[in-house]
Amino acid sequence: MEELKSAMNEHLDQMADLVEKFTVELRSGLKPATENFIGFFHAIDWKEPWLMSLILFYVVLLLVTFLSRKNINFQMCLFLFALGSVYLAERLNSFLGNNWKSFAGQNYFDQHGLFLSVLWSGPLLVIAIIILVNTLFSLCQLIVRWKKAELRHRARLSRDKKD
Template sequence: MEELQSALNAHMDQMADLVEKLTAELRSGLNPAYENLVGFFHAIDWKEPWLICLLSFHVALLLLTLLSRKNINFQMCLFLLALGGVYLAERLNSFLAGNWKSFAGQNYFDPRGLFLSVLWSGPLLVIAIIILVNTLFSLCYLIVRWKRAELRHRTRVARGKED
């Protein structure tokens, strides 16, 4: 019985330590994450022409997505292209890591692909999510139109039987 009591106390002490560590991390808040994010963005030379072109590409793609929101077929092509770009990000990172001297001032392309994930895949995923939400809204609108047409048809058929 004494062994069980000591094991239980050891377990309780371990749990208390874990809870204390967790509350200490929660008290520190998002400040460490914010500092890492700010450090990441300060480490990048935003005046490099290829970065300006990359950001312009994402802005143009976002505008194209918003302007073509009524054309579902075109949006599906954009959706597949955006997801294809995300899928090829690892290969693109490897290629750019080997050739960065020809277009960049410093090597941004780490083996884990953090830089490319943030500045290439992240915006493409946001655009894909916008297209997906737009498609869901369009489908809901289409279902409502279909149901209204079905109800009108049933009403006409019911009136035709009354006559």
């Protein structure tokens, strides 16, 4: 019985420590996360040509996404391209990690792929979400047009029956 009591007390002490650590983290708010983000942002040399090219690529891709918003088939190709590129990010990370000396000043490509996830997959997923939202709006408009046409057709049929 004493062993059970001591085990329970030990477990309660551990839980109290966990709750205390959690509340301390909650009180600190988002400060650690913002500090980590600022540290990540400052660790990158944004003047490297390949990074500038990558940012330009995203700007062009975003412009193409907005300009082609009425062409659903092209948007679906862009959507598949974006998701396929995210799918291949792990392979791209290992390839770039092995060859970083030929294009970068430092090795940004760690084993876990954090850098590539933030600067490759993140923007592509944002563009994919924009395309998805645009597709949903287009489908809603198509359903409304279809329903209006159906109501006009029914009204025409009922009018023809009365005549």
